[in-house]
Amino acid sequence: MPRPRFNRILLKLSGEVLMGPEPFGIDPATVTRIAEEIKEAALGHSLCLVVGGGNIFRGLAGAAKGFDRASADYMGMLATVMNALALQNALEKIGVDTRVQSAIPMATVSEPYIRRRAVRHMEKGRVVIFAAGTGNPFFTTDTAAALRAAEMGCDALFKGTSVDGVYDADPKKVAGANRYDSVSFDKVLSDNLKVMDATAVALCRDNNIPIVVFNIREPGNLASVLRGEGVSTVVQKEG
Secondary structure, eight states: OOOOOOOOEEEEEOGGGHHHHHHSSSSSSHHHHHHHHHHHHTTTTTEEEEEOOOOOOOOHHHTTTTTHHHHHHHHHHHHHHHHHHHHHHHHHHHOOOOOEEEESTTTTSEEOOHHHHHHHHHHHOEEEEEEEESSEEEEOOHHHHHHHHHTTOOOEEEEESSSSSSSSSOTTHHHHHHEEEEEHHHHHTTTOOSSSSSHHHHHHHHOOOOOEEEEETTHHHHHHHHHOOEEEEEEOOOO
């Protein structure tokens, strides 16, 4: 299936990407490098972001260690705000106009999430960073990314991970795992391929928003994949 031209894009970044070589937290050099790639990618595209919080605190892992699940998820949402502010700082240092909108109101450091305001920011060429997930426990930042992509009228959801696409098995554990160039939403769901959680995949399928999975850790890869080059997997409807 040929790759269509994408104009308005939501970029989903895992919190772990911001760790760089460190085992925990935010690595300033890595954040700066990612910001430079986002700046390049924003040329000719309308761009918004959702960032996870797993480099600081992951709600599901916290619940497994004894935290109340709802409280743990709220803690994870606060971690995403920290990451969003780090990205905003790095982007504005290199001249990219940004806005952070949080699903959990915290007016001192960010705007509240207001859909029409976010759309207007994007129309003005600003990069909007959505923080705090959906604002509700029991939903992942993958689902938040799919939701915001639908609300913003995005042409695609780009998921930057540590692997270069979608495989039929975990490539870190199975040496002979095969990568898909393109795969359908239904196959991802029926075969339980580890792309995003099922709610996020179904939301993208129902709103016909392709998911492009690529390796954000490879320098220059975001802009390359946006041009239709580089290595990635496109999850989209059949036909």
